[in-house]
Amino acid sequence: MENFYLFVIMSILLIILPGPDTAIATNNTLTVGKAGGFKTVIGTCCALMIHTLAAVVGLSAIIVKSAMLFSVFKYVGAVYLMYLGFKTLWALKSKKPAELAVENKYENKSCFKQGFLTNLLNPKVAVFFLTFLPQFVDAGSDTFVPFLTMGLTYTVLTALWFVFYxxxxxxxxxFMKKPRTQAVFEGLTGTVLIGFGVTLAMEKTH
Structure with a gap:
């Protein structure tokens, strides 16, 4: 394995870039509380472990090389992100801002599932693992241990960043949990999730 420290630095820079995982974690933290945010992150990290294992055994390579499988993952993931976005906007529209902080406390059971599925159904994560990780492996060497090490490292770094976040x-x-502020952020989160879903759906298939 080559340039492990460079891999760590690059991973940190990629992790802190806002994406669907950040949008879900932000929304669930603001609407449900710290516990909801942590459950979301646990779900995200569990999905990353599956992506890591898939990369190790070669399943990600199959998905990336198969246009049909890639399309299936892409559209399922896009639909799920748009579903979450519309669900957030609909909840915002169907109840008064003052009710948000109270009613959303009962939604923490779905936080893990949202974090898990948002990451798992994103084919870009599979593509990332199969295009980014090999750059730090010696040519012709066995990839099992290096891929597993880098996948675990990326997952741990993701968890650490989101705990801090x-x-x-x-x-x-x-400030963030004021009804008016929360309403604005829920509306923004819903719009961003729909945008991510549309972007993912329009991604060119290999």
Whole structure:
């Protein structure tokens, strides 16, 4: 395995870039609380472990090389992101802002599932693992241990970043959890999720 420290630095830079996982974690932290954010992150990390194992055994390579399988993952993932986005906007429209902080407390059971499925059904993650990880492996060498090591490292770094991010949101929760602020962020999150879904659906198939 080559340039492990460079891999760590690159991974950190990629992890902190906002994406669907960040949008879900933000929404669930603001609407459900710190516990909801942590459950979302656990779901995301579990999905990353599956992507890691898939890369190790070669399943990701099959998905990337098969136009049909890639399309299936792409459209299922896109539909799910858009579903979450529309669900967020519909919930915002169907109840008063003052009710958000109270009613959303009962939605934390779905936080893990949302984090898990959002990451698992994103084919870009599979593509990332199969295009990014090999750059740090010696040519012609066995990829099992290096891929597993890098996948675990990426998952741990993701967890650490989101724990910090959730605590940061929680520290400014007095402002962030105001009904008006929460309504704005829920509307923004719903719109962003729909945008991610549309972008994913329009991604060119290999």
């Amino acid at each position: 959730i605590y940061l949101l929680n520290q400014i929760s007095a």
